[in-house]
Structure formats: C-alpha cells, structure tokens
Amino acid sequence: MKNSYIIFTVTFMLVIVCGCTQSSIPVPPTPTVSMPTQTTQKLAVTTIPAPQTTTSVSTFFKPTPAVSMPTQTTQKLAVTTIPVPQTTTLVSNNTIRIKNFAFYPASITVKVGSTVLWVNQDYDSHRILFADKVDSNVLVPDQSYSRKFDQAGTYRYSCTIHPTMQGTVIVE
Numbered sequence: 001m002k003n004s005y006i007i008f009t010v011t012f013m014l015v016i017v018c019g020c021t022q023s024s025i026p027v028p029p030t031p032t033v034s035m036p037t038q039t040t041q042k043l044a045v046t047t048i049p050a051p052q053t054t055t056s057v058s059t060f061f062k063p064t065p066a067v068s069m070p071t072q073t074t075q076k077l078a079v080t081t082i083p084v085p086q087t088t089t090l091v092s093n094n095t096i097r098i099k100n101f102a103f104y105p106a107s108i109t110v111k112v113g114s115t116v117l118w119v120n121q122d123y124d125s126h127r128i129l130f131a132d133k134v135d136s137n138v139l140v141p142d143q144s145y146s147r148k149f150d151q152a153g154t155y156r157y158s159c160t161i162h163p164t165m166q167g168t169v170i171v172e
Contacts, residue, residue, distance in 0.1 A: 094108070094115060094117060096108060096116060096117070096167065098119065098122050098139070099121045101122065101162055101164075102165060103118075103165060103166070106166070108167075108170070109169075109171075109172060110171055110172075112152050113149070115148045116147055117144055118139070118145045118146070120141055120143050121141075121142070124161075124162075125138050125139060125161060126159045126162065127139065128160075129157060129158060129160045130147075130155055130156070131155065132155070134147065138161075152172055154169075154170050157169070
C-alpha cells in the first residue's frame with residue numbers, strides 16, 4: 001500500500017512537471033501584430049508572430065483580428081544657418097569692459113568733461129555703484145552704462161551684485 005502511494009505521488013508529480021495535463025480543447029492561435037519600423041530611406045513593416053501556447057480553459061474565446069499599425073516616416077529637413085549680428089559695443093579709450101567678473105581696466109584716467117562707458121561683456125548681470133551713490137541700475141549681458149565726469153577727482157565704484165569687483169575713475 002505504501003509503495004503504490006509513493007508510485008502514485010511520483011507519477012502525479014511527473015505529470016505536473018511535464019505539463020501533461022493539457023486539455024484537448026483547442027485554443028485559437030494568438031493573432032500576430034504588425035509593428036511599424038522607422039526608416040529614412042524606405043518603409044518596411046516587420047511582422048512578429050506571437051508565441052502560441054495552449055492553456056486549459058473552460059471557455060472558448062473568439063479569435064481577435066490582426067492589428068495593423070500605420071507606419072511612420074522621418075523626413076530630412078534643410079537647415080539654414082543665419083549669422084547673428086554681434087551686440088558687443090566697440091571698446092574706445094574711455095570704455096571699461098565688464099568681463100569675467102572684473103572691470104577692464106580697473107582704473108582709468110580721463111579729462112574733465114569726459115564720458116566713460118561701461119559695457120557688460122559678461123554672462124551675468126552687474127550693477128555699478130559709485131561712492132557718491134550714483135548707480136547704473138542692473139546691466140544685463142551686452143547692456144551698457146555711461147557717466148559724464150564734470151569735476152576733477154577720484155571716483156571709486158564697485159558692483160553691488162558682486163562686491164569684490166571694484167574700479168576707479170580718475171578725472172583730471
């Protein structure tokens with residue numbers, strides 16, 4: 001009795017492991033799906049068949065029709081390069097460039113009645129503030145500010161956004 005129980009158990013396990021429990025009810029094949037492929041030369045459609053499996057089910061399903069997806073094409077576009085005019089102001093003798101978080105030159109000497117131009121050639125905004133409280137407001141990149149000096153003296157200034165940036169205008 002014990003031997004027949006062991007043989008039955010081993011046989012039952014083999015049947016389960018081997019998959020010999022499949023039903024004789026046929027299951028319709030899984031439909032194939034056509035997927036588009038992208039190409040820039042010619043269109044191609046690749047059909048990938050889905051794996052077919054038979055499963056034990058109690059109901060019979062109606063077959064689903066094959067699904068066809070539209071293909072996509074990629075068109076090449078012509079690209080035209082348009083030169084962009086530079087907005088950097090030319091530097092003159094009375095021009096101070098703001099670049100790399102510094103004033104160039106840091107000190108300049110001009111005559112009474114001269115106008116000095118500051119040009120922001122940096123990638124960040126700056127704001128010039130003089131010791132006599134005159135300020136430039138914020139200068140965004142490529143923007144400029146000018147000040148006329150009618151009295152002799154030494155005018156110290158700095159950037160209020162970056163206080164380590166300092167300069168001097170000497171008016172003679």
